[in-house]
Amino acid sequence: MNVLVFNCGSSSLKYRLIAMPAEEQLSGGEAQRIGPPTAKPSCLVLNRGAAGKETRVTPMRDHAEALQEVVHALRETPGATPDVIGHRLVNGGPTITEYSLVDDAVLAELIAQQDLAPLHNPPAIATIQACRHVFPGLPQVVISDTAFHRTIPDYARAYAIPHALSRELGIRKYGYHGISHQYVVTETARLMNVPLDQFRGVSCHLGSGGASLCAVVHGQSVDNTMGYSPLQGLIMSTRCGDLDPGVTLRFLAEARGDKVAVEERLNNRSGVLGLSGTSADIRDVLEAVAGDPASTRARVTADVYLWRLKKYLGAYLVLVGDAQAVIFTDTIGETVPEVREAVCSGMDVFGIAIDHERNIGADQLPADVATAGSRVRVWAVATNEEISIARSTYKAQCTS
Numbered sequence: 220m221n222v223l224v225f226n227c228g229s230s231s232l233k234y235r236l237i238a239m240p241a242e243e244q245l246s247g248g249e250a251q252r253i254g255p256p257t258a259k260p261s262c263l264v265l266n267r268g269a270a271g272k273e274t275r276v277t278p279m280r281d282h283a284e285a286l287q288e289v290v291h292a293l294r295e296t297p298g299a300t301p302d303v304i305g306h307r308l309v310n311g312g313p314t315i316t317e318y319s320l321v322d323d324a325v326l327a328e329l330i331a332q333q334d335l336a337p338l339h340n341p342p343a344i345a346t347i348q349a350c351r352h353v354f355p356g357l358p359q360v361v362i363s364d365t366a367f368h369r370t371i372p373d374y375a376r377a378y379a380i381p382h383a384l385s386r387e388l389g390i391r392k393y394g395y396h397g398i399s400h401q402y403v404v405t406e407t408a409r410l411m412n413v414p415l416d417q418f419r420g421v422s423c424h425l426g427s428g429g430a431s432l433c434a435v436v437h438g439q440s441v442d443n444t445m446g447y448s449p450l451q452g453l454i455m456s457t458r459c460g461d462l463d464p465g466v467t468l469r470f471l472a473e474a475r476g477d478k479v480a481v482e483e484r485l486n487n488r489s490g491v492l493g494l495s496g497t498s499a500d501i502r503d504v505l506e507a508v509a510g511d512p513a514s515t516r517a518r519v520t521a522d523v524y525l526w527r528l529k530k531y532l533g534a535y536l537v538l539v540g541d542a543q544a545v546i547f548t549d550t551i552g553e554t555v556p557e558v559r560e561a562v563c564s565g566m567d568v569f570g571i572a573i574d575h576e577r578n579i580g581a582d583q584l585p586a587d588v589a590t591a592g593s594r595v596r597v598w599a600v601a602t603n604e605e606i607s608i609a610r611s612t613y614k615a616q617c618t619s
Contacts, residue, residue, distance in 0.1 A: 227307060319360065
């Protein structure tokens with residue numbers, strides 16, 4: 220069975236065609252830098268297997284345009300015909316907690332709940348709708364990204380607002396990036412020969428768009444920096460992360476109660492883009508600092524981004540207690556050693572010591588980039604959400 224996996228990020232669209240249950244990849248790639256302008260153009264990176272990677276620079280203003288580029292690439296590959304499609308769903312609300320076959324009722328529920336993840340759910344839903352036209356009659360499955368965080372305890376899940384409102388409106392911490400956190404935690408425990416139910420650590424999912432940290436005890440999520448929506452927590456490409464609610468109220472007053480305008484500001488015009496004024500990608504900011512150390516705005520942006528990361532990492536290490544590993548994954552976590560080193564430096568009190576040479580030389584992942592004497596290991600692990608999605612999609616299709 221060939222499973223076509225679509226993984227919508229806020230500024231990316233990853234896809235893979237995977238033959239199941241052998242888990243053999245037949246085709247794959249990623250549309251990068253979708254949407255807001257960055258210092259480098261949007262592009263489609265195709266994984267050609269033994270032939271390496273091919274990069275096609277092409278304008279992609281939104282995920283619908285990115286999907287069209289992916290479909291064109293698929294049609295160029297002999298035998299790349301899907302039997303079922305699996306989609307990563309950031310948050311399906313209280314109804315879809317793991318995976319579900321998409322029918323009209325499920326699609327209507329997704330649309331009704333799309334505001335829970337305003338950057339991710341709309342493009343994922345648009346992709347599902349577009350697939351109905353591009354691949355008519357093909358079954359589609361949605362996989363919830365919040366399932367891994369169902370183990371977050373009530374005291375970490377609750378907000379200090381009237382209980383009746385929380386219950387009525389479904390306001391609580393959901394947690395996000397669960398598919399990625401679960402995959403890298405499972406993989407790191409395997410690499411360290413630690414039983415999953417004994418693993419303790421912090422997983423750092425640092426994407427070019429979204430980012431979150433996850434505290435893990437006994438292989439289970441006990442907290443995530445994202446909350447009711449993916450807006451909470453770390454500074455991201457265009458999202459503000461943690462913010463005094465008073466600022467939101469001030470924005471609402473200034474916008475004369477225009478909720479859409481305020482959401483646009485916080486979700487699409489804040490974060491790295493809002494701080495730097497030039498790019499939504501922290502890699503561009505770090506390059507600007509390296510090229511011109513006197514660039515005050517770039518330096519401040521980098522400092523704020525890294526400070527928030529380090530603050531949460533320290534907090535989660537205390538929460539986890541006796542951590543065995545800190546894991547860095549996704550685009551920034553896997554490919555930007557400067558971020559790993561900046562975040563882990565000065566963490567001696569927690570038993571963390573990163574090795575500079577190992578870190579900058581970690582081209583082949585997974586890689587342990589801690590010093591030999593570091594009590595806590597520091598891993599760079601390539602996430603593989605698509606394999607996890609393919610497994611769940613295959614399971615759903617086989618049991619339907």
